Structures are given as structure tokens and as C-alpha cells.
Amino acid sequence: MLFYVLGLPFLFAILILLIPESKKKIVLPVSGVLSTIHFIVSLSLYFGYDLSSAGFQFVINKKWISPGINFHIGADGVSILLILLTSFLFPISFFASVKSVNEREKSFAFFMFLLEGGVVGVFVSLNVLLFYLFWEIMLIPMYFIIGIWGGKNRIYASFKFVLYTMAGSLLMLIAIVWYFKAAGGTSFELTQWLSKGPLSYAVQNWLFLAFALAFMIKIPLFPFHTWLPDAHTEAPTAGSVILAGVLLKMGIYGFMRFGLPLFPDAFMHYRYLLMILSVIGIIYGGLMALVQKDIKRLVAYSSVSHMGIIMLGFLALNPEGFTGSVYQMLNHGLSTGALFLLVGIVYERTHTRQISDYGGLAKLMPVYAAIFMLIMFSSAGLPGLNGFIGEFLILWGTFEANKLLTVFAATGIIIGAAYLLWLYKRVFNGPVKVGLDKKVFDLNLREILYMVPIIILVVWMGVYPSTFTKLIKIPKVVGKYFIINGGVGK
Amino acid sequence: MNDIYIASLPVVLAAVSGILILVVDVMIKKSKKLIFALSLIFSLLPFLPFLIFYGFKSKAFGGQLIMDNLSYIFVALISVITFFIILISYSYNKRRLIKYNEYYVLLFFAQAGLIALVSSYNLLIIFIAFEIFSFSSYILTGIVKDRLSSEAVFKYLFTGIIASSIGLLGIALLYGASGTLFIDKMIKTGTNDIVIISGFILFLINVFFKFSLTPFHIWTPDVYEGAATPVSAYFSVAPKIAIIVLVLRFINLDIFLVLNLKTIFWLIAAITILWGNFVALKQKNLKRLMAYSAISHSGYIAMGFLLPYELAYKYLLFYGISYLFLNIIAFSFISYLTEGSSDDVEIRSIAGLSKKRPFESFVFSLALISLAGFPPTVGFFAKFYLFIALIESGYLWITLIAILGTLVSVFYYFRIIMYLCFKEGEKEFKFDILGKIVLSLNVVIVLVFSFYPELIFNFLGGW
Numbered sequence: 001m002l003f004y005v006l007g008l009p010f011l012f013a014i015l016i017l018l019i020p021e022s023k024k025k026i027v028l029p030v031s032g033v034l035s036t037i038h039f040i041v042s043l044s045l046y047f048g049y050d051l052s053s054a055g056f057q058f059v060i061n062k063k064w065i066s067p068g069i070n071f072h073i074g075a076d077g078v079s080i081l082l083i084l085l086t087s088f089l090f091p092i093s094f095f096a097s098v099k100s101v102n103e104r105e106k107s108f109a110f111f112m113f114l115l116e117g118g119v120v121g122v123f124v125s126l127n128v129l130l131f132y133l134f135w136e137i138m139l140i141p142m143y144f145i146i147g148i149w150g151g152k153n154r155i156y157a158s159f160k161f162v163l164y165t166m167a168g169s170l171l172m173l174i175a176i177v178w179y180f181k182a183a184g185g186t187s188f189e190l191t192q193w194l195s196k197g198p199l200s201y202a203v204q205n206w207l208f209l210a211f212a213l214a215f216m217i218k219i220p221l222f223p224f225h226t227w228l229p230d231a232h233t234e235a236p237t238a239g240s241v242i243l244a245g246v247l248l249k250m251g252i253y254g255f256m257r258f259g260l261p262l263f264p265d266a267f268m269h270y271r272y273l274l275m276i277l278s279v280i281g282i283i284y285g286g287l288m289a290l291v292q293k294d295i296k297r298l299v300a301y302s303s304v305s306h307m308g309i310i311m312l313g314f315l316a317l318n319p320e321g322f323t324g325s326v327y328q329m330l331n332h333g334l335s336t337g338a339l340f341l342l343v344g345i346v347y348e349r350t351h352t353r354q355i356s357d358y359g360g361l362a363k364l365m366p367v368y369a370a371i372f373m374l375i376m377f378s379s380a381g382l383p384g385l386n387g388f389i390g391e392f393l394i395l396w397g398t399f400e401a402n403k404l405l406t407v408f409a410a411t412g413i414i415i416g417a418a419y420l421l422w423l424y425k426r427v428f429n430g431p432v433k434v435g436l437d438k439k440v441f442d443l444n445l446r447e448i449l450y451m452v453p454i455i456i457l458v459v460w461m462g463v464y465p466s467t468f469t470k471l472i473k474i475p476k477v478v479g480k481y482f483i484i485n486g487g488v489g490k
Numbered sequence: 491m492n493d494i495y496i497a498s499l500p501v502v503l504a505a506v507s508g509i510l511i512l513v514v515d516v517m518i519k520k521s522k523k524l525i526f527a528l529s530l531i532f533s534l535l536p537f538l539p540f541l542i543f544y545g546f547k548s549k550a551f552g553g554q555l556i557m558d559n560l561s562y563i564f565v566a567l568i569s570v571i572t573f574f575i576i577l578i579s580y581s582y583n584k585r586r587l588i589k590y591n592e593y594y595v596l597l598f599f600a601q602a603g604l605i606a607l608v609s610s611y612n613l614l615i616i617f618i619a620f621e622i623f624s625f626s627s628y629i630l631t632g633i634v635k636d637r638l639s640s641e642a643v644f645k646y647l648f649t650g651i652i653a654s655s656i657g658l659l660g661i662a663l664l665y666g667a668s669g670t671l672f673i674d675k676m677i678k679t680g681t682n683d684i685v686i687i688s689g690f691i692l693f694l695i696n697v698f699f700k701f702s703l704t705p706f707h708i709w710t711p712d713v714y715e716g717a718a719t720p721v722s723a724y725f726s727v728a729p730k731i732a733i734i735v736l737v738l739r740f741i742n743l744d745i746f747l748v749l750n751l752k753t754i755f756w757l758i759a760a761i762t763i764l765w766g767n768f769v770a771l772k773q774k775n776l777k778r779l780m781a782y783s784a785i786s787h788s789g790y791i792a793m794g795f796l797l798p799y800e801l802a803y804k805y806l807l808f809y810g811i812s813y814l815f816l817n818i819i820a821f822s823f824i825s826y827l828t829e830g831s832s833d834d835v836e837i838r839s840i841a842g843l844s845k846k847r848p849f850e851s852f853v854f855s856l857a858l859i860s861l862a863g864f865p866p867t868v869g870f871f872a873k874f875y876l877f878i879a880l881i882e883s884g885y886l887w888i889t890l891i892a893i894l895g896t897l898v899s900v901f902y903y904f905r906i907i908m909y910l911c912f913k914e915g916e917k918e919f920k921f922d923i924l925g926k927i928v929l930s931l932n933v934v935i936v937l938v939f940s941f942y943p944e945l946i947f948n949f950l951g952g953w
Contacts, residue, residue, distance in 0.1 A: 154912065
């Protein structure tokens, strides 16, 4: 099953190219339908997953290339949830792009499917080099998506994106090769590396730093975040949704799957530094979001803040924090993705993202305003909606690990409420801006239809989280580093 | 059959092909198409000895010409190269008004030279082979007859002759000190003799020159820019792969091991990688940029000369083969960017081309991404294997330099893609069916190699 979930996007990418140029109007709707099929196929992972065993399931292990680069894929609960998030956001991005992408639709769909395949690949790879390959595959489509369909400053943003990510991942490649040599030089299999036990601390230290840099750039953690506002702001709506919704999660996933189990001692050594960076990111991202004049940039900085919270939850290294962290990844994917979609909707009408150009939008677009408010509260963590559950669990977990940092992190969450509410006030309330009423009109059916699934999920995840949390189990290989019920885990 | 015939067959095939075309050209007027078709067929002929005799080792002329597996692999590759070069040459020559059919003849003479070059341990044969190739390439460079190409051929000729003389001096010194021209038997006399060392280094300088390693690369950008684009494509792959094979022959020789030239290779590879990549950043002309890209790739390959034979054999030939197809794609694409009879290709001029030529732009971008070493393309695996082998053999620092170079190369390769895909522009270039065939064939090969890199190892390991 997993093979189809991984392979379908690549197959679709080729299928899309077969649509003749004369019928390019149907490319994006067809892509939307195809990726909906992919979503349905990936649902089978959720229902097929055996909850009684925590290990990897749906495993495929085939010899591919020497030396020891196997096509080894498998999924545990965390992977499945992230795959579901991915395949859920892609059809929505496609349907959202029908109007806004009106040149080179075929290439757009092609790159999007390539991106989807790469992301799914990252979440299922159990071979370190395979993971690296997928990690890099998605760089190229994202580069093109930002560069071709992006905003005014797209060329600068796409370059910055590629260079940051590439710098990180090249160092990771060296570390991978070094580890390969240290682990006997026969295999890139994760399980084999783990069975050999951790390396000596001095080696771990350097290799961990190389891995961590790649992951920190991707997340992005505080000093490495500068590519993100540019990339987010310039990317087309679909690109921003995918970037914020899925791509950023790969960094934290990397820490969970590779960073901690492969380099436990180094991880423990740098854990507090990473926690402090996360907290700085939470507060810094929030403060930056407060002063932004561009709506999309504001949402981008809010992403920096939220990713800090998610990272902090994982770094707490206890079940509450872990569950909250994974759960918050899904929440952030949904709510930030939805915020980007909403910004995209209004941008299509007015062609401006400056907050000062808006005012009194609630009177002109009541449905839009209502949806925006719901999503905003979800993002700010209002009880009853999804964001609350995740943030609460994370703060609980962090509180057990480090009380002082929790206080700062909670402050950051308050700032989060502040910039969102202030944004809402400036854009939706007050007198209607002159000339705005001629440009805007309320949501049409297509827009409502693709927002509805998100709204349903936002409420569902806030009211009945165990549908999803039951899949979140601490992986066996990292379990021993977690503090469970006050004692070190089994 | 006699050993002599088998061993000399590939060289003779190439030379006779050239002569036959020359004769046909003289006898039949208005023979453009015929000559083109003939050359295409002739270019594939060397495949026959490869298919039949691969695995046999044969010697001719008292061991002066040795055809073994290495030679046959090269014969197969050079045949592929010539085939593609001829395919893109036909319409290019028409556009640039190159009406000399000697063009094809010279390609075959150059081919004969290169085959002889990789099939001998005799320094004199190696020298003569070098010269056969060089003289053909001087004329090929100048065949366009415009200002740029005249300048290029002058620079190439003078520097080339100096390099050849230095190489010849080296050979003379080696002969004087050891009394033999066979490099594999040379070490029996004085081991650390200063004459042997300096002779061998002088000889290598000529090789470095042909391989365009910094600081012996000065001619490269000018020649690549001035020569007809298919010819530049030929220069960027054929002599490179020949020299990979040539040096592979040396790696296991006593003289190579005793003299221990690792430091020289280390230094020259590092300088070449840095120089090639950093200077490429500033280039505005597409052909000059590709020239610097070719220089930096020479640097990566030169790193591989540090490896022991087994590793070098596998990974350098892998690198060479993947690089061959990628470069043919890149140069074939560039060869169609002609305006009128000029092909002074600024990067700016391809702005927005991807809208009008989506397929060709896709293939070109793929080749550039692959040259930059992005996974999961064959270019990544080429670099990856090389780097792994280097790290395993204990060369960490040069690997780091190479990775730095790779990062820098992303800048200029992606700048081309940026112009191609992200910017707006009006210019349009026509691609004929031959060009499309070359691009499609090569892209299929590149994609297959990208997903089954093992195929190349199978090819190298045994037939």
C-alpha cells in the first residue's frame, strides 16, 4: 500500500504532462481530482495501521544501488499522520490555484506532484541515503514554483531558498557519508546503523551539528529563519500552503527520526541550546509578526513562532510534549495553510497584501470574515479548536522539563493572540476602505468548497483529538531517551 | 585472425572513415546530405570491434598498440560522442554557413588520434596520438572563420604547441634517463632520479593542458567560445574521457606509484575546482560559462586520480560517462541558440525561452541540475560515489573543497535556469528534428542512469 502512496504522485506528474496543450484549462481541476484520489488511497494507511504494534508497518525493503542504498520504506503513526496532512493539503492547493495560476499550468501541476512525491518519500524513508534523496528532490520543484509563479521578488526569494537549504543539506550529506564509513562502510540502512550503537561522543558531536544545521534551516529555528519570510511571501498561494503546511515539518521529523536516535549523546548535550533557540524563535517570530505591514509576511513570521513551539514540545522529551508536538504539526499545517489560502483569496481580488490597504472587509465579505475568524482562533489556540489541544500538551510537557522556558513560551503564545487579533481588527473592522467595495466580493462556491474540509477538521481535531492522537506513539528507538511518568523510559 | 589486425582495427576504422569521406567529397558534388549520412554510419562502426572483441586483449607492433577492455570501453564511448556530435552538426553548419565537408573528416581523424592515445604505453605513440588529435582540433576550431574563432584558433595553436613541446621535452628526458619509451617498463632504472621526475612532470603538463586543469586552462574559454558549438561539445567530452582512460593506465604503473605525485594532483585538483567554479560565476556568455563548468569538472575528475586503481576505474569512468551525456545535452541545446549566422550566446538572450520551448528547456534544465550534482540525477551519483571513495581513502579536505565548489556551482547553473524559466524575453530559437532526437535520446539515457546507476557499473564491469 505504502508503495502506491509514494508512487502515485510521481505517476500523476507524468500523466499530467500527457494532457494536450489545447486543453490546459482542465489541468488544475484534473490535478485536484487526481490528488484527491491520492488522499483517499493514503487514508488506507490510517485504517490499515495496526495500533497494537508501535513499529514500522507496510515495510518494503528492496535492494537498489550498491553500496547499501536500499529502497527501504515503512511508516509508523507519526509518518502516517504527516502523509495524511500532505495528501490532504495538496488537492486543496490545486483547487485554490485554478484561478490564480493561469500560465504554464502543466508545469505547475508537474512540479506540485513531484513535490508531493518527495515529501511523502521523506516521511517514509528508512534508509538514510534514500531519505537524503527525497529530502533534496523537493528542493527543485519548490524552486521552480517560487521562481515561475511567485510574486515580484520571486527570483531573489527562490535563490535564497535554494542556497540556504542546499548549504544545510550538503553538510548533512558529508555527515551521512562519514557515518556510513564509521558504521562499517557497507550500508545506509537506519536499522543497521542503530544496531551498531552510537558513535563516540567526539564524532557524534560534529555529525549531529551537520544534521542539525540542515534540520534547523528547514524548520526554521531562530537564527536560520531568514529565508522563510522571503520564500513565503513571494511563493504563489499553493506554494506557501505546502511550504508552511508540510515542508517545515520535515525538519522536526528529521530530528525525531534521525537526529535523536543516531546521535543521542550529542542531542542531549545540545538539547537546552535548542530549547532556548526555540523559545527565542517563539517570541522573536511573534514580535516580528506584530510589526509586519504585509499580511503574508505576518503569517510567515507566525510560522516561525509556531514552529518554535512545536520544536519545544519535542525537546521536552516526554510523552505529553511528543504527542503535543506531532499534533501541533498537524494543526499548524491546517491553520497556517488555511491562513495562506485566505490571504491568497483576498489577494486574487485586490492584488495587494498591505494591511493598510484593507479595512471594513467584514461588511463586504461576511462569509470570508467568519471563516477567517475561525481559522485565526484555531491558530491562536482557542479552546474547542485544534490549536488549543496541541499547545496545551506542549506547554504541559515543557513545564515538566523546564519551568522557566515554559513561562517564556506561554508569553509567546499570548503575543500570537495579539498579532492575529490586531490583524483582524485592522483588516475586517472599521470603516470600509475607499475603493475596496468595487474590487471584492464574497467567497464563491469553489472557494467555500475547499475551505469546508479544513473547517470541519479544525473543529473535529479540537473536540475529539483521539481520532488522531491514538496513532502518536513514541518510536521504540527513541523511547529510552524519554522521561515517562517521572522516570527514564523503558 | 591475427593480433595485429584486431588491435589496429579501431584506429584504422576511424582513419579510413575519414579518408573515405574525403574521397566521396571530392568525387561527388553537392554531397552534403550523403556525407552527413555516411559520417553517421561511420561513427557507429567502432561499435563493432567493441561488441566483438571486448574482453580480449590484443597487441600490435611489438606491444606499441594494446587493445584491452579500457581501450574498448573508450572506443564505444567515443563512437557515441561522435554520433551525437555529427547529428547536431548538420543543421548547425547550415545555420553558421560552414560548408566544408572536411569538418566530418577531421572529427574522424581526431577520433583516430584519441583511440591511439588510450591504447598505448609507448610515449612516442602517445605523443603522436596527442598531435593527431590536436591538429585536427586546431582546424576544427578555426573552421567557422569569424573573428572570435580566428582569435581562438591562434590562442589554441600557440599555447598548444608550447604544451606539446614541453611534453616532448619530458618524453626526451624520460627516454634519456631510462633508455626506453615504454612507460610501464621505465622504473627499472633509477627510481628517484631527478631527470625521471622532471621528465614525467613535464610530460604530465602536456596532459594537464589538454585536460584544461588550472593553471593550464587559459585556452579553454576562448576556444569553447570561438569554436563551432558542436566542436566545443566535442572538446568538452572526447579528450576528457580519453585522458581519464590514459591516466587510469598510469595509476597502477610503478613510475606513478614510486614518484608519488599525489601532492601535485591534490593541489592542481583543488585549484582547478575553485578557479573553475568561482570564475564561472562572472560569465555572461553561455559558452564561456560552460567552458568554466567543464574546467571545474576536470578538477573533480582530477581528484579521482588520487584514488587507487580499482576505485578510480569504477568511479572516474562513471563520472566520465554521466558527464558525457549531460554535456552533450547542454551543448546541443546551446548549439541551437543561433541568430542568423552568429552564435554569440549571451545568457540574457535565452530569457523566457521555456515558455516557447518547454520540452527542450526541460531537458536543458535537467542537464544543468544534474551537472550541479542535485539528487536524484546521475550527476549526483557521479559526485557521490567519487566523494565516498575519496573520504574512504582518507582525502577529507579535498572532498570538502569539492563540496564547496559544488555549492558555488549551484549559483551559476541555477542562474541559467533562472533566465530560462523565470524571466521574460522575446527571442525565439528553432529546434529541428535532429536536435530533438539528440535531446530526447540523451534525456532518456540520463533518466535511466539516474534511477539505475548500477547500469553503468554493469557496463564497466563486464559485457
